[in-house]
Amino acid sequence: MTHPVALHRRLQQVWHNPAGWRSLSAVNHNIVGRRFIATALLFFFVGGMLAMLIRAQLATPQSAFLDDALYAQVFTMHGTIMMFLFAIPLIEGFAIYLLPKMLGARDLAYPRLGAFGYWCYLLGGLILLGALAAGLAPDGGWFMYTPLSNATHTPGVNADVWLLGITFVEISAVAAAVEIIVTILTMRAPGMRLVDMPLFAWYMLVTAGMMLVGFPPLILGSLILELERAAGWPFFDAARGGDPLLWQHLFWLFGHPEVYIIFLPAAGIVSTLIPTFAQRPLVGRNWVLASVVAMAFISFGLWVHHMFTVGIPHLALVFFSAASMLVAIPTAVQLFAWIATLWHGRPKLALPLLWLLGFLVVFVCGGLTGVMLALVPFNWQAHDTHFVVAHLHYVLVGGFLFPFLAGVYYWFPHLFGRQTLPRLGSWAFWLIFLGFNTTFFVMHLTGLLGMPRRVGSYVTGLGWDLPNLVSSLGSFVMAIGFFLLLIDLIVSAYLGRIAPQNPWRASTLEWAMPTPPAFYNFASQPRVPGPEPLWTEPNLGARAAAGEGLLADAGVDEQRSLGCDPVSGEPTHVVRLPRPSWLPLAAALAVGSVFMGLLTKAYWLAPPAALLALVLFWRWAWSIGLRQDPAPVETGAGLRLPVHDVVERAPGRAGLLWTLVANGSFFVSLLFGHAYLATVAPGWPPPHWLRAGLVTPLAGAVALALACGATRYAVWANARGDVRGRQLALLAALIAALSATLLLPAGVLPGMPSPREHAYGAMLGFCLAYAVLHTALGAVFVAYALARGQAGYLSAQRSVELHNARLWWDYTAATGAVLLLAMHVPAWGR
């Protein structure tokens, strides 16, 4: 066995990351996770300053501090920044930094994708901040309701900034979700069973699944609203067969699960920290896991409770009211488990626990007002008043911010290797806690007194003067608290006492390493002895550092981590990981240029930028892979494992599968939108229907089937070692894919009514664009597999590219067939 010091020195070389400006090419999760966290906190302080402007404006009646237009920008950007640029990225940052460590891995499944996600987030955020600085920020509320946000009522680029900037940021979130799922399921330490995973990983697994399903409806909504604004396609225009309520459905199909997407990771932190401070396992662990899954599902059945006042049959309202009350039960299961754990343990009051106690108080209050708002009659009274503002802040600040600040203090020694100052943090907590409750408890009363939200000025004499003044004073107390917290974190990072290893005596693996950690986390990957590894085996970290685990081979010049069976956690393969690369930054800049071209109406910029992005992604994928079948790798303890290029669980295959889940959610949302307009919107049937014969659409369907069949044949031929048959099948698939790309529009465009005339034509146009985009990308997939085969990257064992092409074509053929039916069948006989 290599001497531990020599092993670490060698790993330092293999996992080296460049310094200075070259560090922008870093893809390691330690760096990317820290960047996400730091950037999110920066945006939090920007959002917080906007909140102070709001409270300054509302402190007195008829204040002239901000005019109406500026006030609209300020409250819109406050909500937008806090939801999209702070909460979700902070979750991603914690997950990216912590998950590999908690799971006993050396990095995430797709380090470059994580870096790409970060750059997309940063660029999208900078677009929004730039617009704010230029006075062009979005001003239609963080929900962008139509028709207020259409081109007639919101001319200029303000709304476009929101729609395009947020879509850009959401690409980052979906990328992170795929990365999190694949890492959790296939890259755990040896023997870490699914049921024994750290609770934070369980929560993040469920949350990432929710992100895949929950974000695409908003991406669809944003794209079609942008199309309406830029090209006049009337998806939401009631005069031309559209329906403004379709936007509300798409927005809240995302927006309500979003609340739980934000809450569940925070609850995961609570479920991780409370056992540590109680020094005992979580009470009812399996019940908590079940409640997390139940919560995730039920949270998708609540969206209409944001729309109780729009005019929906009473029975439908009661369905959603019942579901909204129901979700309190799995939440309560977790609350009681946390309380019982503290009750049965020996908790010692430390600063993170203080934040958790604050969370319990504030979140329970927010949950109870949530049940009140789930009741339709009360909701009708409180709708769009400050009561709702108070409720949502109790839920989001209590249910998200407090646990994450607990997490910041808890993992601070891990991030910086130092402890925070003992007094300053307590002062900050109490100022924030008291300031928060002063601000928002009183705001419930302001709302009950009838004060509407999103209004920047009010007349005196309505009973709103005093509660508003108290709320504003409270908010400034809270702001002082956050200022102290910032000072505490900055000073402690440089001057705090050096932290011992595992200062909280936690049970999870991230504390089984020196802090701050090395880029490779573990010198060797240890076998995990159950759900509380460091309590079962306190010297596990020392043994891993001494190279007693797996993959301790110092002679290898490649970044490696173990891949595992998703259920048993037993190692099944070795994942080869990429080194620092400029490709993620370059690809994000190219994609950002597409968005900037659309935003600034420089449409000429978008196609070349999109082509550049495609070339960069091609280059990105090309740099992975082997030209020879690799021999199994000696991992230690006599265990030889194949590398990921030759196994079914290759990260590339799993990643595409989960990406298609998100794509499927987008597709179902599109079908929902189509069906919704056709059945519910006014102004139907349309004045003109699609006029198309039978031959061209059928030819398009045959081309889809041929491309799918030929790709499948190529996989089959490859498995038999028939190289010529494989390449010929791929060539046939490429021809069929290109034919489908031409035949699908040929069957629709000649007889399609104008997309500007009626929402029917607009929907036809969008469905066609979706189908054609997929066949065109399918052609790229097949061409890529063909080129890889020609260059010697494919064999009977090495077949990831082929399987991905097959998977893409299975999806494209299935969705293409459904879209052909959806476009052509309603028009037959008209």
Next chain:
Amino acid sequence: MPASSPARWLLGTTAGLLVWASSFVVLYAGLTLGCEAGWHAHRLYGINLLTGALALAWLLHLLALAALWWWFGPWTGALRHMARVLTAAAAAATLWTGWPLLALPPCAGPMLASTMEDPTCSKT
């Protein structure tokens, strides 16, 4: 399917709640489409046609959940526990979110936008 396969885990942890989700979507979409189609104006054996159709769909989902509960019975270990707990939770959720259809007339309340042009078309 092997006892510890990922597919079995996926099925065990999601099947019951997917049935609940299906029930919820079918009831909400069925209500909207039924009101649009005017099913609520007809009666079958003294029962409002739309209410009857929705109740039948609701019952089928409850039966599917009962079948799942029975199917998970022979499974073993933590997965069996989780699958059965989540199926029971899904059944309770299906009962709770669906029962109002037996207590309220289906299309009462504000009219749908598409019917507002036709004052003779009552939805109540």
